[in-house]
Amino acid sequence: AQSVTQLDSQVPVFEEAPVELRCNYSSSVSVYLFWYVQYPNQGLQLLLKYLSGSTLVKGINGFEAEFNKSQTSFHLRKPSVHISDTAEYFCAVSGAMDTGRRALTFGSGTRLQVQP
């Protein structure tokens, strides 16, 4: 079984400040890791993903995440946030290619609130 924990339900931050949204996962098999963003009244959009290779992954809108296998973490970071980054962010995990599991398992989400 797989699970994802996002410890912070809300993260308030001032505009142009750095931010880190935490994600920890649990799985008995190899995994792929993802971050999705949900803007108000919109569907979820893929921000970035880790499948293999470099543990530092860059995504859209200046976000990046680092896969840490020993700590089973995949924290999302941005050096300087904008008001437009205000949204709900979801970390997700899926079984790797040889596990046969197709569905994503999502965390409960972190609401990023960027204040002027």
Place this chain on the structure above:
Amino acid sequence: GAGVSQSPRYKVAKRGQDVALRCDPISGHVSLFWYQQALGQGPEFLTYFQNEAQLDKSGLPSDRFFAERPEGSVSTLKIQRTQQEDSAVYLCASSLGLAGITGELFFGEGSRLTVL
């Protein structure tokens, strides 16, 4: 189409009523997923189709939930004898290939079901 389309966007049902939620995936997308998102929670997997074949329905919460994709395109999620605990946003997502591997899921805006 340009994106994943879901209808209705909002549905209010009386307890015990049957409802049907429709999903039009992106044209040509092989994989289709249904997720349930309760208020303040992340999406929870319900079921997965590869073309017209329902390969995984392990997330359906009870036998009142039924999904189909008869021609490998449009999908319908049906909930019989709705209960208050069925109130949630139902998300549909599609992908060109084996989505659980790459995570390239494209989500619709969801159908918000409220059961009174």
